[in-house]
Amino acid sequence: MDVTIIGGGIAGLALAHELAPDHDVTVLESSPGPRGGGYMIDFFGPGFYAAERMGILEELRSRGHEFEGVRYGTPDGVDSGRIDVGPLVQAAGGRYFSILRPEVELGLLAVLPASVDLRYGAQVVAVRDAGLEGAARARRAVVELADGTILDSDLVVACDGVRSPVREQVSPGHGAIVPMGYRVASYLYEDPELAAELGERMLMTDTVRRVGWAYAADDTRVGVMLAERVEGAAGTKRPEPDRERLQRDFTGLHPQVDRALAHAPESFYDDLVAQAIAPRWSRGRIALAGDAAHAPSLLAGQGTSVAIAGAEALARSLRATGPHVEAGLAEYERRWRPTVEKVQRSGRRSASFFTPSSPAQLRLQQIGRRTLGLPGVSRLVTRTFIAA
């Protein structure tokens, strides 16, 4: 059959990789090329196992990074604690590494079968289920591009991210994102001197309501992530990135973060931290995958992992049911939904302590960190985290 995938991000490319041996696959990506920029992600959990089965794990691992852990720092630049990543890696049986989000995309592109018709600069503006069409009365779905091109296929899968407009079509009333009470910005920039200073540990600020991370992405680049609590007032609209606001609101968390803020680029990732909840992932010949179906938010730390694993689950279900596409889509939900819901729940549980809401909560977290240093507690916590 012919399959059109909307979005050439993590889920879209992983799905194309898996469907290409059996189907004619077209991927429509609105950006003009692979999306650069981005943040360091922790890669573990279901996506790790899926990547192993897909034969792409070594490609991803070769692009990954192994940090020693996290160093905490106060606004006056004093180190206030550290956590080693070793026990986490051990609890995951070695199935854990860090990787820049754009490197996951480039890794998937490197292994993408040549038969996939990947079109950059292709912005989808409408999708519809065409119902039963033609002499064969076959079910079809249609996408329309901004340039007027119409593509007609047996199946359309929307892998167009957490703000996918297709979710509302498939699951009416569930198109909006579900905000988790935080806004996050992130960027990468060239700063070999600070990269050398940061070394093999991520810096996380020991601060209230606003938290900054800085890390050496490689020998020359520094990655920055800045998160703040925005309970209530934020709505669901994507905020406009504003460098001056970022510098004004986050300066003073730590001298190294201040330095990185002074180099903030004009354009950067900036959005509300949110989940996507959809009681249905398909309707007729239109389906959802990745963040479009089930974004767990960065609080769960597994969005990329479940985007890859969900794409693989969808391809596996379609393979198992052959020409019975609707049965394959139902099987995908039955098989995959319980895992995703568990990951989403773990994201919601993290929401209350992602950044401390008060000096008292900060103090509690500092005490918690000290007990984390005890081997038994550390093993217990890391096992719980990995199993989430």
Ligand SMILES: Cc1cc2nc3c(=O)[nH]c(=O)nc-3n(C[C@H](O)[C@H](O)[C@H](O)COP(=O)(O)OP(=O)(O)OC[C@H]3O[C@@H](n4cnc5c(N)ncnc54)[C@H](O)[C@@H]3O)c2cc1C
């Ligand atoms: C700051 C931050 C930190 C994170 N940390 C982690 C972590 O530690 N671990 C982890 O596993 N995950 C993490 N995540 C989550 C992870 O990045 C996402 O869950 C994952 O990228 C989802 O992939 P996706 O392909 O579903 O969506 P996306 O990566 O958003 O891709 C969607 C694609 O669709 C394209 N598109 C959108 N609309 C259209 C259209 N109309 N036509 C054509 N193309 C379109 C977009 O351009 C994009 O390329 C983090 C996220 C953030 C923001």
